[in-house]
Amino acid sequence: MTRLISIDPGKSKCGLIVADSKDKIISFAKVIKSNLLIASVKTLIAGCQEYEVIIGNGTTSKEHIKNLKFLGQNLIIAEEKNTTLRSKERYFDIFPLSGLQRFLPKEIFLINVNLDAVSALIILEDFCNCKFIVLNSLDTKTWQK
Numbered sequence: 001m002t003r004l005i006s007i008d009p010g011k012s013k014c015g016l017i018v019a020d021s022k023d024k025i026i027s028f029a030k031v032i033k034s035n036l037l038i039a040s041v042k043t044l045i046a047g048c049q050e051y052e053v054i055i056g057n058g059t060t061s062k063e064h065i066k067n068l069k070f071l072g073q074n075l076i077i078a079e080e081k082n083t084t085l086r087s088k089e090r091y092f093d094i095f096p097l098s099g100l101q102r103f104l105p106k107e108i109f110l111i112n113v114n115l116d117a118v119s120a121l122i123i124l125e126d127f128c129n130c131k132f133i134v135l136n137s138l139d140t141k142t143w144q145k
Helices: 034-045 061-067 069-074 083-094 099-103 116-128 140-144
Strands: 003-008 013-020 025-033 051-056 075-078
Touching: 003 034, 003 116, 013 034, 013 116, 025 034, 025 116, 034 051, 034 061, 034 069, 051 061, 051 069, 051 116, 061 069, 061 075, 069 075, 075 116, 083 116
Parallel strands: 003 051, 051 075
Antiparallel strands: 003 013, 013 025
16 A cells, blocks of 8 residues: 655645545645645655655745655656646535535635645545545544644
């Protein structure tokens, strides 16, 4: 089993996703401060024999890629065009509206939600060309920190 780590890089915050390549299950999702990215990646790969780190090629990615060069061939640069726009729709795939809310415009429910982790998920899904499973047991607050 290969651990997949996907990053949506940003100037002040980054989306970070960890998934299992075999079962296609997301085990970790968080939005972190950009200055914590390197330490977070090192923690996530510690003791892991097989891993790949996929990073989007968008906002401030050059600086993050430079800082992640220690990963060598395990660092993969992926296209992230339109992931921020697409993350809104994917967010509602993961957290569907219910009751009367589903008849209201979805946009009114995303006012203060950080979608960086969802963007990292889209980068991963595009790279692997498949959808990943987000378990109900995953703490949904990690998507909004």
